[in-house]
Amino acid sequence: MSKEKIKVIISKVGLDGHDRGAKVVAFLLREAGMEVVYLGMYQTPESIVKAAIDEDADVIGLSYLSGEHLVFTPLIVKEMKEKGLDDVLFVAGGSFPPEDIPMMRAMGIDEVFRGGSLTEDFVSYIRNHVGKKGAE
Amino acid sequence: MSVDEAAAVKEKENQENNWDDYLQAYYEKPASTRTWSGYEVKEIYTPEDRASENYKEKIGDAGEYPFTRGLHRNMFRGRYWTRREVVGIGSPADTHERAAYCFKNGGTGLNTIADVTYEMGLDADHPWAQNEVGLTGVNISHIKDMETLVGDIPLDKVSWSLITASTAAAPTMAQYVAVSRNKGYDISRLRGSIQNDPIHFRYCGFRPACPLDLSVKLGSDVMEFCTREMPKWYYTTVNMYDLREQGITAPQEIAYGFGIAMCYIDELIRRGLHIDEFAPRFTFYVSCHIDIFEEIAKIRAARRMWAKLMKEKYGARDPRSMHFRFAVHTAGCSLIPQQPLNNLVRIAYEALAAVLAGVQSLHCCSYDEPMCLPTEKGHLQALRTQQILAYETGVTNVSDPFGGSYYVESLTDKMEEEALRYMEEVDGVGGMEEAIRTEWLDRRFETEAVKRQKEVDNLDKLVVGVNIFTTEEEKTTPLGVQRIPEHSAKSQIEGVRKLRMSRDKWKLNEAIKKLREAAAEGRNTIPAMIEATQAMATTGELLGTVREVFGYSYDPLNIIESPFH
Numbered sequence: 001m002s003k004e005k006i007k008v009i010i011s012k013v014g015l016d017g018h019d020r021g022a023k024v025v026a027f028l029l030r031e032a033g034m035e036v037v038y039l040g041m042y043q044t045p046e047s048i049v050k051a052a053i054d055e056d057a058d059v060i061g062l063s064y065l066s067g068e069h070l071v072f073t074p075l076i077v078k079e080m081k082e083k084g085l086d087d088v089l090f091v092a093g094g095s096f097p098p099e100d101i102p103m104m105r106a107m108g109i110d111e112v113f114r115g116g117s118l119t120e121d122f123v124s125y126i127r128n129h130v131g132k133k134g135a136e
Numbered sequence: 137m138s139v140d141e142a143a144a145v146k147e148k149e150n151q152e153n154n155w156d157d158y159l160q161a162y163y164e165k166p167a168s169t170r171t172w173s174g175y176e177v178k179e180i181y182t183p184e185d186r187a188s189e190n191y192k193e194k195i196g197d198a199g200e201y202p203f204t205r206g207l208h209r210n211m212f213r214g215r216y217w218t219r220r221e222v223v224g225i226g227s228p229a230d231t232h233e234r235a236a237y238c239f240k241n242g243g244t245g246l247n248t249i250a251d252v253t254y255e256m257g258l259d260a261d262h263p264w265a266q267n268e269v270g271l272t273g274v275n276i277s278h279i280k281d282m283e284t285l286v287g288d289i290p291l292d293k294v295s296w297s298l299i300t301a302s303t304a305a306a307p308t309m310a311q312y313v314a315v316s317r318n319k320g321y322d323i324s325r326l327r328g329s330i331q332n333d334p335i336h337f338r339y340c341g342f343r344p345a346c347p348l349d350l351s352v353k354l355g356s357d358v359m360e361f362c363t364r365e366m367p368k369w370y371y372t373t374v375n376m377y378d379l380r381e382q383g384i385t386a387p388q389e390i391a392y393g394f395g396i397a398m399c400y401i402d403e404l405i406r407r408g409l410h411i412d413e414f415a416p417r418f419t420f421y422v423s424c425h426i427d428i429f430e431e432i433a434k435i436r437a438a439r440r441m442w443a444k445l446m447k448e449k450y451g452a453r454d455p456r457s458m459h460f461r462f463a464v465h466t467a468g469c470s471l472i473p474q475q476p477l478n479n480l481v482r483i484a485y486e487a488l489a490a491v492l493a494g495v496q497s498l499h500c501c502s503y504d505e506p507m508c509l510p511t512e513k514g515h516l517q518a519l520r521t522q523q524i525l526a527y528e529t530g531v532t533n534v535s536d537p538f539g540g541s542y543y544v545e546s547l548t549d550k551m552e553e554e555a556l557r558y559m560e561e562v563d564g565v566g567g568m569e570e571a572i573r574t575e576w577l578d579r580r581f582e583t584e585a586v587k588r589q590k591e592v593d594n595l596d597k598l599v600v601g602v603n604i605f606t607t608e609e610e611k612t613t614p615l616g617v618q619r620i621p622e623h624s625a626k627s628q629i630e631g632v633r634k635l636r637m638s639r640d641k642w643k644l645n646e647a648i649k650k651l652r653e654a655a656a657e658g659r660n661t662i663p664a665m666i667e668a669t670q671a672m673a674t675t676g677e678l679l680g681t682v683r684e685v686f687g688y689s690y691d692p693l694n695i696i697e698s699p700f701h
Contacts, residue, residue: 015252015268017341020382020469024585041341042693066252067271067508067620097507097617098473098610115506116472116602119593 006130008059011039011048013072018065021093021115025061025122032123045075049083057088058130064094069104077108087133089126093117168596172427173385175550181542188545194440195545198494198535202443204436204548205536206494207459212532218497219522220245220297220463224273225509226624228285231274236289237512241519245497246328248285249273249299250308255337257304257345257679257692260628261636264693269625272509273299277632278674279318282311291321296328297463297497301375302345305332306354306682307675309361310665318670329370329419332358335396335572336375339382339581344692348572350683354661356403361662363404363414370461371414372400373421377465380423383585386434387551389423390441391558392577395568401450411450415457424486424493425467431486432538433547435462435493441552463497464490471505474601477614479503484521491531492538498522504613513615632674639672647671648681648700655685 010026012019019041026038037055039048052060062076069092080088092104093113101112110129113122170176181187188195196202199209208214221243223235235246251273253265259277260269269275276282289296300308309330316323334351355372362371376393384392397418404414422438424431442460446452466486471479480503487500500521502514510518525531538544562571571577591597598604647668654664665678680690680698690698 012341015256015258015264015341016272017252019341020581020585023582024383024589027582027586028589042344066268068268071267071271095473095506095508097504097613099612099617114473116474116599118603119589 006034006059006126007055007057008034008036008061008126009039009048009052009055009057010036010061010063011043011051012041012063013043013045013048013076014066014068015042016064016066016068017041018094019063021065022061022063025063025093028119029061029123029126032119034126045072045079048076049079049085052080052085052088053083059089059091059126060085062090062092062094064092064096067096069094069096070100070107073104073107073109080108087131089130089133091122091126093122167598171386171430171547172425172597173387173430173554175430175547175554177543177547181546183542185542185546187542187549188540195539198539201447201455201458202440203459204440205539206439207461207496209535211494211535212491212526216244216526216532217491217495218245218295218463219243219519219526220247220497220499221502221510221515221518222247222249222299222465222499223515224249224251224299225618226270226274226620227628228274228276228281229287230270230621230624232285232287232289234512234515236287238515238519241516242523243519245295245297246289247297247299247499250301250304251275252341254308254675255300255302255304255342255345257302257307257676259632259674259676260625261632262676262691262693263695266625266629269628270620275628276308276311276675277628278635278672279311279314279669280631280635281628282315283318286315286319291316291319292325294327296326297373298328298330301331301333301337301340301378302342303334303350303354303679304345304675305330305334306358306662306665307669307678309358310662310669310678311675313366313662314666314669317666323366325368326366327368329373330358330362331375331421332372333375333396333421335399336378336393338572339578340378345679347686347688348569350686350688352399352403353686354682355400356407357660357662359400359404359414360407360409360660363409363417367417370417370419373419373463374400375421377421377423379581380425380467381469382581383469383588384581385554385584386425386427386430387437387554388558388580388584390434390438390551390555391562392568393420393422394438394441394445394555394559395562395571398445399568405450411446411452412454412457415446415450415452416454416459418461419496420460420462422462422464422490423467424464424490426470426482426486428485428489428492429544429547430551431489432493433544433551435490435495436536436538436544436548437551437555438462439494440548441555461496463499464493464495465499466490466501468501468505471501471503472599472602473506474609475607476503476507476610478601479505480517480521483518484525487521487525488529488531491525494536504615504618507613507617509618509620511616511618514618517615635672635674643671644668644673645700647673648677651678651681652685655682 198206443458502510
């Protein structure tokens with residue numbers, strides 16, 4: 001890593017208003033020494049990817065709690081590819097059935113963390129995988 | 137085998153089987169002696185704790201002021217609690233079908249919930265709505281959607297709870313009344329409730345639809361209209377549950393819930409209503425989390441505090457004005473996707489606490505809440521949980537069975553004391569409206585939510601499947617996954633587009649003009665919303681028109697413009 005701190009975008013997308021988890025994760029990642037840009041609610045795939053480019057982010061973290069994960073994931077991945085964010089890690093958290101996790105991976109999400117995840121789980125995942133996406 | 141060899145083999149087996157762990161588990165003691173909200177409790181409570189002194193004044197029999205022990209002396213002997221499962225899925229037709237299914241299986245109250253698009257005040261064909269229509273509830277864009285939702289349900293026989301919380305509750309009420317009148321019902325005889333608590337809903341992601349002044353205005357319009365026209369209707373369900381789901385503690389739930397409730401009450405009094413005119417139809421939505429005793433104590437404390445508040449602060453004289461009547465939603469945030477069937481057990485304990493605390497109406501979460509909307513089987517299981525509680529366990533026999541318990545009375549006092557402390561803190565920052573305006577309350581929610589996660593990270597709070605007794609995650613959801621039919625959203629979007637083309641433009645424009653005038657002149661907007669709904673105005677048009685009068689963008693997301701200029 002050339003940069004000192006891992007930089008993470010945390011965002012909601014569309015109209016889903018459950019932002020407790022996203023805010024908590026943003027806080028805990030900051031506490032773990034990462035730089036976090038919290039975009040908040042009502043974002044679009046375009047606004048999220050634009051922020052990732054502007055901020056030169058290493059990770060995009062999406063929070064899905066309204067069943068919108070299968071709608072927005074392909075749109076975000078498409079936008080990331082178009083804008084050349086091939087080595088940015090894409091992780092998602094929230095509420096979705098286990099049946100959807102293989103689909104989400106196939107769509108291009110690197111890892112998912114559902115409710116009941118511990119801070120150590122996602123902090124260490126990000127530390128271990130950031131910047132290595134192209135190499136895998 | 138030599139003795140040494142035998143000992144070595146035994147030692148190896150011992151290690152493999154972890155028998156020492158079994159021994160340790162056998163003698164294990166609870167690591168924490170605190171309640172869920174973090175209050176240290178003693179190992180035993182005795183008459184020395186004196187919590188049940190001044191019984192008549194402080195506790196009282198069920199049915200007597202201050203109603204600590206319940207609203208009715210005979211409680212469930214008079215009537216079971218309402219078994220009311222929340223339903224909202226896909227299109228109005230899909231939602232009707234599931235609601236009818238719950239009724240057919242012994243549900244006793246209807247309960248339909250808006251989706252994110254409807255709560256935001258968007259019609260199904262709004263560019264931002266199209267991706268999300270029906271994913272989390274139901275969108276009612278116009279009167280025909282409401283007609284489809286109602287279908288053949290006899291509105292004079294059922295009790296219907298309409299869960300629209302945001303400023304969109306005003307259109308919801310107008311749409312329900314319009315359909316009822318068109319079907320020939322006398323609305324003064326309709327029973328049910330509307331959530332109508334736009335102030336709290338800014339904390340659930342609907343801030344653009346719920347600016348504070350508009351929330352107070354439209355929320356109070358619904359309350360005032362129902363007070364005058366629909367005496368059997370409960371016109372608000374102040375949603376303490378949603379606040380609790382933000383991560384706050386049990387006494388904070390009371391304090392912040394009451395703070396928001398008082399914003400509406402103060403406004404209704406400003407409008408010239410007397411407290412005893414409207415307070416008897418005021419209701420609350422309460423969480424029941426996993427700490428059984430703390431939740432029972434919280435609800436008992438809330439009943440006592442509300443009665444005192446109404447009597448002492450607002451001068452209520454009618455005992456019904458002093459009733460803290462509430463529905464319970466078992467705590468969605470206590471459920472986890474790991475080992476999902478365990479959620480059935482959590483829900484059952486939480487429902488038990490609600491019933492032991494004297495609940496009026498109960499929604500049990502479905503076990504699949506952390507995965508997807510409830511499947512039909514998930515809904516059925518939630519209903520069955522309520523039915524087992526009601527018909528098998530004997531909990532309906534006696535009012536407030538924990539009344540007089542040294543522990544529960546002490547904990548009730550503790551909840552009251554702490555909630556009062558939090559209420560004073562809100563007064564200290566200038567009252568609830570100020571706490572909201574300055575985002576003081578936002579900061580409080582965020583701080584508490586981080587604490588909750590750290591408690592689980594640090595093993596201060598134990599959750600089976602999360603930080604103890606963990607197993608590899610299941611690959612499938614035990615009773616299947618609820619999917620939203622793709623054609624549901626498509627047909628609804630098509631429906632609103634057709635309506636826009638086919639309606640009588642002159643009649644619509646006149647109705648919208650009347651609504652604009654009512655809002656501008658400070659009159660109650662609900663009668664004009666009903667008329668506009670009958671003239672085929674959509675949800676977005678009703679709200680947009682009033683929003684503009686208040687100086688806000690027509691569209692909460694500021695993407696589309698008013699067609700009426």
